[in-house]
Amino acid sequence: xxxxxxxxxxxxxxxxxxxxxxxxxxxxxxxxxxxxxxxxxxxxxxxxxxxxxxxxxxxxxxxxxxxxxxxxxxxxxxxxxxxxxxxxxxxxxxxxxxxxxxxxxxxxxxxxxxxxxxxxxxxxxxxxxxxxxxxxxxxxxxxxxxxxxxxxxxxxxxxxxxxxxxxxxxxxxxxxxxxxxxxxxxxxxxxxxxxxxxxxxxxxxxxxxxxxxxxxxxxxxxxxxxxxxxxxxxxxxxxx
Amino acid sequence: xxxxxxxxxxxxxxxxxxxxxxxxxxxxxxxxxxxxxxxxxxxxxxxxxxxxxxxxxxxxxxxxxxxxxxxxxxxxxxxxxxxxxxxxxxxxxxxxxxxxxxxxxxxxxxxxxxxxxxxxxxxxxxxxxxxxxxxxxxxxxxxxxxxxxxxxxxxxxxxxxxxxxxxxxxxxxxxxxxxxxxxxxxxxxxxxxxxxxxxxxxxxxxxxxxxxxxxxxxxxxxxxxxxxxxxxxxxxxxxxxxxxxxxxxxxxxxxxxxxxxxxxxxxxxxxxxxxxxxxxxxxxxxxxxxxxxxxxxxxxx
Numbered sequence: 329x330x331x332x333x334x335x336x337x338x339x340x341x342x343x344x345x346x347x348x349x350x351x352x353x354x355x356x357x358x359x360x361x362x363x364x365x366x367x368x369x370x371x372x373x374x375x376x377x378x379x380x381x382x383x384x385x386x387x388x389x390x391x392x393x394x395x396x397x398x399x400x401x402x403x404x405x406x407x408x409x410x411x412x413x414x415x416x417x418x419x420x421x422x423x424x425x426x427x428x429x430x431x432x433x434x435x436x437x438x439x440x441x442x443x444x445x446x447x448x449x450x451x452x453x454x455x456x457x458x459x460x461x462x463x464x465x466x467x468x469x470x471x472x473x474x475x476x477x478x479x480x481x482x483x484x485x486x487x488x489x490x491x492x493x494x495x496x497x498x499x500x501x502x503x504x505x506x507x508x509x510x511x512x513x514x515x516x517x518x519x520x521x522x523x524x525x526x527x528x529x530x531x532x533x534x535x536x537x538x539x540x541x542x543x544x545x546x547x548x549x550x551x552x553x554x555x556x557x558x559x560x561x562x563x564x565x566x567x568x
Numbered sequence: 569x570x571x572x573x574x575x576x577x578x579x580x581x582x583x584x585x586x587x588x589x590x591x592x593x594x595x596x597x598x599x600x601x602x603x604x605x606x607x608x609x610x611x612x613x614x615x616x617x618x619x620x621x622x623x624x625x626x627x628x629x630x631x632x633x634x635x636x637x638x639x640x641x642x643x644x645x646x647x648x649x650x651x652x653x654x655x656x657x658x659x660x661x662x663x664x665x666x667x668x669x670x671x672x673x674x675x676x677x678x679x680x681x682x683x684x685x686x687x688x689x690x691x692x693x694x695x696x697x698x699x700x701x702x703x704x705x706x707x708x709x710x711x712x713x714x715x716x717x718x719x720x721x722x723x724x725x726x727x728x729x730x731x732x733x734x735x736x737x738x739x740x741x742x743x744x745x746x747x748x749x750x751x752x753x754x755x756x757x758x759x760x761x762x763x764x765x766x767x768x769x770x771x772x773x774x775x776x777x778x779x780x781x782x783x784x785x786x787x788x789x790x791x792x793x794x795x796x797x798x799x800x801x802x803x804x805x806x807x808x809x810x811x812x813x814x815x816x817x818x819x820x821x822x823x824x825x826x827x828x829x830x831x832x833x834x835x836x837x838x839x840x841x842x843x844x845x846x847x848x849x850x851x852x853x854x855x856x857x858x859x860x861x862x863x864x865x866x867x868x869x
Contacts, residue, residue, distance in 0.1 A: 376730065401732035413727035415720050417787065417835060425713075426720050430732035474731060 329354045329513055330375070330405075330482055335384035337367075337374050344370040346537040347384070352482065357504065357514045359545065361521040361558055362534035368517040369410055371534070372484045375515075376400055376407045388482070402430050406480030410487045410517075412471040416460030420451050423459050423470055427477025437477070444473040447506060465496035472503065476510075483507060485516045489523065501527050521558040525549040533558075574692050580800040581695035582756045584793060587780045588706050589749030591792040594781050596710055597742035598722030599649075600657045602774045603664025604750045607637040609769035610667060611751025612758040613677055619687050619759065626689035630698070630755050637751025641743050649739045664774050671766035682765030683758075690760035698756075702749060707789055709745065718742055719787070750777075783824055785831025790838035795831070 330352040337345040344367045352358045360368050373379045375386060377397040386393040391403055406427075415423050424444060428437045445452035448469045454462060459470055468488055475483055485504070489497040501523050508514055518524035525531055528545040533554060541548060548554055586608060593599050611633035618629035648659040672680045709715055720728040721738050729735055758764040776799075784795025802820055806813035824832065836842055 378726070378729070397729040398732045398734055401730070407730040409727055409730060413724040413730075415723040415727065417723055418716065418719055422716050426716065426728070426731045426733065429717065471727075474727075478732060 329389060330515070331385075331387040332371075332375070333385045333387075335371070335374065335386065336382040337370055337379055338382050339370075344537055345374070345381075348534070348537070348539055350532050350539065350542070352513060352515050354481075354513050355508070355511075356530060357508055357516060357528045359516040359518055359521075359524040359528035359531045360534055361518060361524055361531060361548075361554075363557075364519070365536075366534040367537040368534055369486055370537075372407065372486050372515070372517055375405065375484060398430065401478055401480065404479070404481040405484065406475040406478040406482070407484045408471050408475045408486060408488060410490065412464075412467045414459040414462070414467050414470050414474070417458055419456055420459055420462070420470060421455045424451070424473050424477050427474035428479075431479060436479070440477055440479060443510070444476050447476075447503065447510075448473055465492050465499065468492065468496075468500060469503070472507070476507070476512075480512075482513045482515065485514060487517060487519060489518065489520050497523065521554075522549075525559075569692075576801065576804050578690060578692055578695050578760055580796060581692075581699045582690075582753050582760065583777075583780070583800050584699050584796045585702055585756065586750045586753035586777050587784075587792050587796045588702050588789070589746035589753075590777050590781050591784075591789060592706060592710065592718070593742045593746035594778065595786040595788065595792065596715065596722060597718040597739060599739060599742065600778065601660040601743075601746070602657060602771060602778065603660035603662070603667075604746065604777050605769040605771065605773035606660075606664035606667035607641060607747040607750035608754030608757065608773065609671060609766065610637045610640055611754030612764045612769070613671060613683070613754075614751070615755025616677070616683055616686050616758050616764060619689065620683070620685070626687065626694070626759060629689075629759070630752055633751040633755035634748040635751075637754070638744050638748035641747030642740070645740045645743045649736055649743065661771065661774075664769075664771060668766045668769055671769075678765070680766060682763055682767075684763040686758050686762045686764065688759065688762045690756055695756060695760075698752065702752075703789070703793070706745070706749075710789065714738070714741065722787075779821060782831055783821060785834030785836070787835045788831070788833050788837055790842075791831055791833040791836075794833065794838070798832075 332348060332350045335345050335348045336343065348371060360371065362368050370379060374381055375393065377393065377395045377400045380395055388403055388405060393400055415426065424441060428440070431437055450466055451469060451473055454466065459467065462470060472488070489500050492500060497520065504514060504516065504527055516524055516528060525545045525548060530543065531545045531548040532539050533541040533548065541551065541554065586604065590601065590604055593601060614636035615629040615633040618624045618632045619626060644663055648656055651659055671677065677683055717733050717738050720733060721735050725735055754769070757768070780795045780799050781792055783799060785791030803813050803817050806816045809816065836846055
């Protein structure tokens with residue numbers, strides 16, 4: 329579904345991605361784990377068209393991806409940004425409707441709104457409230473709901489559990505599984521590698537802008553080096 | 569009616585046109601401009617050309633002024649709207665000054681000496697009618713889905729893009745609307761005073777407009793209207809204090825900004841529905857406070 333080939337991205341002089349290749353197949357949950365600054369968010373932002381790759385190719389369902397975010401949304405890639413970025417002075421409902429900005433079929437939009445409310449009953453309860461009055465967890469749900477309203481097939485999620493209480497973290501990962509059941513494909517970037525590997529089918533480990541390991545999530549979770557670096561295992565981490 | 573009072577009402581009405589436009593740009597879309605006097609200047613001079621040189625009626629001059637300023641805004645927007653935050657603001661500042669300097673050196677239009685003997689076409693009625701039309705149009709624009717998209721651009725530009733919103737397009741619409749209204753205000757100004765000079769449209773004029781929008785409250789049409797009424801009238805009310813009146817004006821702005829940083833009525837509207845909403849929020853808040861207090865007392869016992 330999504331093919332990333334030999335992607336290089338730089339910010340000024342800093343090379344954030346140095347030849348990343350990965351693929352995401354329809355219906356999968358794929359996770360990218362790695363330390364802060366490994367290039368995880370850079371990768372998602374490049375797929376969404378916010379950053380310009382220096383080299384490399386991005387392909388989604390046979391279409392080459394360029395640098396126009398709106399076009400990429402139209403092709404069916406939606407993005408749940410890091411830090412949620414909800415529109416704080418708009419109502420919950422307006423936030424969700426903004427997700428459907430590029431769609432014109434009112435009936436389908438209304439039906440999807442109901443689907444999102446079914447997935448997140450809390451949002452239905454708070455439909456008329458300003459998004460800024462929601463708790464962090466509710467805002468994360470709103471950001472996910474907004475992305476679902478684009479009717480995208482591939483959902484990019486950037487650190488959905490960041491800054492949430494442990495109980496809510498659990499809920500967020502349950503929701504991710506629910507979203508897959510809606511027929512979506514998910515590319516998940518997470519610092520909470522343990523949880524991410526639990527829900528994912530496959531995983532890529534990113535280190536300093538390069539994929540250093542990839543494979544089935546359950547295998548990656550058992551990998552001693554990964555366990556040492558990201559899962560807090562007792563064994564001594566390899567030298568940097 | 570007293571000619572003096574009429575004069576104040578006309579000036580307020582003219583300011584209101586420019587402020588309404590800036591409210592769309594700054595209050596709702598989140599772009600700060602320090603060059604809107606430049607658009608007023610374009611409107612004033614285009615209007616003067618149409619009425620004085622071409623001898624066309626005042627209505628045509630007003631429409632031409634709006635179209636002229638709007639057209640220039642599209643050009644400027646193409647060049648500058650991709651700039652982020654402060655850089656856009658600085659670009660508008662440069663634009664405003666550039667327009668003023670060009671007019672200063674444009675001999676055919678009077679240059680720095682100004683352009684006099686414009687027809688005195690402005691009456692209290694045509695100002696108020698155009699104001700009413702502008703308020704209705706701006707109100708409808710902001711309460712449509714376009715208004716919602718503009719607020720989204722102001723709140724989280726990146727997230728708006730992620731939803732597929734064409735951020736550039738909405739910034740452009742906001743800039744165009746604000747420039748067209750500023751252009752109209754400029755033409756009204758010229759045909760009210762019958763004399764225009766580039767000095768009228770300096771940076772002080774631009775900042776005055778921005779101050780009114782912030783003072784009234786960002787994201788509120790009624791706030792902008794209230795701000796215009798108060799800040800145009802204040803210097804007149806304090807006129808008896810002669811040279812001290814601008815000090816009072818400054819103090820009044822400072823007091824409001826310290827006391828209410830969100831502006832007089834930022835983010836709210838003085839409509840029946842808006843007032844009900846504010847009242848409901850107040851009630852909910854005091855109920856919550858009462859509940860918290862009760863819980864606290866219960867805990868002490």
